[in-house]
Amino acid sequence: MRILIWNENRHEQKNQKVREIYPKGIHGAICDFLTEAGHEVVTATLDEENHGLSDNLLNQTDVLIWWGHLAHDEVKDEWVDKIQQRVLQGMGLLILHSAHFSKIFKRLMGTSCDLKWREADDRERLWVIDPTHPITSGLGSYIELEKEEMYGEHFDIPTPDELLFVSWFEGGEVFRSGATYKRGRGKVFYFRPGHETYPTYYNDEIQTVIKNAVTWLKLTDTHQPSYGNHASIEKISKKD
Template sequence: MTAVTVWNEYRHEREGGRAAEVYPDGIHATIAEFLDERGFDVRTATLDEPEHGLTEEVLEGTDVLTWWGHEAHDEVRDEVVERVRERVLDGMGLVVLHSGHFSKIFRRLMGTTCDLKWRDEGETERVWTVEPGHPIADGVAESFEVPETEMYGERFDVPAPETLVFASWFEGGEVFRSGCCYRRGAGRVFYFRPGHETYPVYHQPEIQQVVANAVSWAGPVDGPTPSFGRSADPPERE
């Protein structure tokens, strides 16, 4: 069973207002609930816990980490970011959601600014499945609509995805690469754009299906452990 840690900075929801109405127990609780219903072994972690809830022990027991953050990216301690990065390179999967594009961990893994255009006016988004044979697209329609959301537009300053699974169109005319797959070391990374703290995007069945598929895809594979450094015993001489 895939062990998933759902991470959330958990600030907007505790400040009241619309975010608290849409996600009264936090975005992490909503994501954890639908992943648990799909058979994953789920725990949650939040910014204000000791070590942000991402101790070495927690990460060692995590196959896939999902990440949601927005207003407190700079409060994530660099040593915790490095701890997560090392685990990704060792094979832990990472699923970065919506405004997590500006998280320290995603920017460090991408090596770019990860900047973009945005506009928050509750516009409609149409998400197109552009790689229907990919495991993350399993059970997802050719396209689906997010009725109200924040717009993200190109240019999205990330490396070219190894696989682009989804692309989005917004009623203002912008387009966006909204489902991007990467590999970093032995780990798999997926960025998924839809989501917001004041819109019920994570309650939407299509979004839940994609996130669950991404978690399944990003899990570690049972491959060989590579060796590095000077090779004193070439295999052909054994």
């Protein structure tokens, strides 16, 4: 499993609180537990040359994890195009938290992906909607987070292929927090938790979801469909 974790990495530079919670960056925290799980993991950030991306790196990536917030518009469209093409070819894509507003997620969804939000230390309870799905394996009925940023409906996304989590927040809102999609040969999973000022990615159950997700997202069907003009399989008899 070859995983690429892409993180905007701006909050870590601007906010001391975020640096204290994630001294290695959000990408570093996720990298640590995925590496410990036995995966081959590399990281990339926005301010690196070409956003830390290359054609060779994308072509070798089984699953791309994406976290962004402050600078979605700074991601160059040429890389959005290339990531979209790789997803259509079969690369898995895990979109985390505020990356719901990233160019690549909006491109793949074809909608605004807008929502309500509030940062007020809400307690969050993520209810498991499909306990039989591989991504929810090993979980109980719900995951409870003491403090998180609230995201509320309406969430402007297409109807998910599968809805895995619905969140309830202490302030009363609910939210579709775990949704899967197929795009071309690739699979996409949106997972809501992960605001930068909370230690969410150190939570064992959140880590379980992410570890399950990367395994599910990896392409296992090696058949490549063919398109365009195609010779007949059977002999076509000529008609008078």
